[in-house]
Amino acid sequence: MKNIAAFIDINAGKLSSRSASIIHLIQGFQQVSETPIKVDLYVFSPIDQIEIPTVSSVSLHEIVNLNDSGILSKNQMDTIISKFSSEAYDILLGYKSTLVDSIMARASAELKLPLIPQIVSINLAPSEMMIKQSIFSGKALSNLKIGYASVLQLNPSFAYKPLHESLMKVESVKLTLPNSTSFSVSTINKVPQGANLGDANYVVGAGRGLKDPSNWGMIEELAAKLGAATACSKPVSDINWRPHSEHVGQTGIKIAPKLYIACGISGAIQHLAGVNGSKTIVVINNDPEAPFFKYADYGIVGDVFDVIPEIVKNL
Ligand SMILES: Cc1cc2nc3c(=O)[nH]c(=O)nc-3n(C[C@H](O)[C@H](O)[C@H](O)COP(=O)(O)OP(=O)(O)OC[C@H]3O[C@@H](n4cnc5c(N)ncnc54)[C@H](O)[C@@H]3O)c2cc1C
Known part of the structure; x- marks a missing residue:
């Protein structure tokens, strides 16, 4: 069984287009997998319920609300990583961002999974993935064949075509992070309102x-x-x-x-x-x-x- 954790974004109650690509990729995993897959989705903004396109046999296990403060304290990171270890994920998926990158780097070390950065495309076969990565600051592409167990960091240009369009409702489950912080803030920059x-x-x-x-x-x-x-x-x-x-x-x-x-x-x-x-x-x-x-x-x-x-x- 494949055990997948994916980071998704919700904008105005709807999956962002890049998160839809993540769901479509998960559908692809299911298509090539002989055993069922379990999926946990992690989202940084508070949500109650969303509709996610999926195939019926994917069990979208839970959606965990993380507080998007832009930075995690050591205690908060420890809580997330201990959750990831107890779930024993084989695949972690997410688009590149400061918060996701920090979690992925730590999870890669703790779960002993290779971290594959800057992925622009993935082709799936039953026992391996063919991955194209952007390298040398986007000036070249490298091809990589790798087994499924890995931490996959997706480039902004990554897109995966949908296989199915049926909808499934997903309940949200809250992971409570400790409040304590182990850093001090010296300056605060106001993040402008507007498009992400x-x-x-x-x-x-x-x-x-x-x-x-x-x-x-x-x-x-x-x-x-x-x-x-x-x-x-x-x-x-x-x-x-x-x-x-x-x-x-x-x-x-x-x-x-x-x-x-x-x-x-x-x-x-x-x-x-x-x-x-x-x-x-x-x-x-x-x-x-x-x-x-x-x-x-x-x-x-x-x-x-x-x-x-x-x-x-x-x-
Ligand atoms: C290791 C490393 C990593 C880096 N990473 C990044 C990175 O991630 N992102 C990044 O952006 N840079 C990065 N840089 C810096 C990069 O090399 C450049 O110095 C930087 O992008 C230049 O910024 P700029 O174009 O705003 O400024 P400048 O180079 O000063 O250019 C200003 C431009 O504005 C034009 N201009 C001036 N007045 C006007 C006017 N009135 N109307 C119209 N045009 C005008 C000028 O003709 C000029 O072309 C990195 C550098 C290093 C060494």
Whole structure:
């Protein structure tokens, strides 16, 4: 029997599109498995009940509410890992995020399961998986054949086609984490409201070309008009102009929206590593030689302080 734990996101009471891909992958596991599989879903936002597409013989065991404070104390992490050990999972599944990554890394060590990062596609056979991984900051892909027991970290561009569309209701079960914390907080960055960056279809990113944090009003206005999430380059979050939750790139969040608008960002290779999964890239930069233009589908050579208000006015 395969014993699976998966991290999913719920947006406005519905499975996010990437979580739907996780459920479809679980259906795929069931299709190739000769024995029944047991699935526990873990979600960070409080929910009562959701509908999940599944095939009838998958038993969706429980949904555990974790508190999404963005960081887990040692005690909280210990509680989660001891739950994972007692359930003896063979497969852990989740999209890359700071919280999920921290749990996956610890679980991989404790459950003695290999951690496979940056997965862009999986093909399933009865006794092994053929995995494609993004490597060298997204510049190359590597192929890996591996048995099922593993911790699978999915890239934002990962998608798995649905096999079935029938629905099943799932009850939520609460895992209570200890309140005690073993860290102190020195600064708190306000996370802007709006679309979830990792899951967003439209993203407006801005860099040092914005000159000052007080100039982000027009970026937020453009994002609000498009229903987009906001992102930034690393130096912008390093100097606290924007929260670290918005930092995209090699060392930040990897995004794969339908549209990425990059404003006043040079297009350094480390930034591109996080955004090159975007379907359409629009670059606004006043330097015609900015490297980002080489990777843009559409480029506007101009001053962000002229171009963005003009776009906002016309939307
Ligand atoms: C190990 C390592 C990891 C890194 N990881 C990341 C990462 O994950 N993400 C990341 O982003 N960076 C990362 N970096 C940093 C990266 O190399 C670049 O330094 C960074 O992306 C540059 O940020 P920027 O484009 O905002 O700033 P700059 O390089 O200063 O570029 C600003 C751009 O704005 C343009 N501009 C200026 N004024 C205007 C205007 N008025 N109108 C229009 N355009 C204007 C300029 O022409 C310029 O192209 C990493 C670096 C290292 C060494």
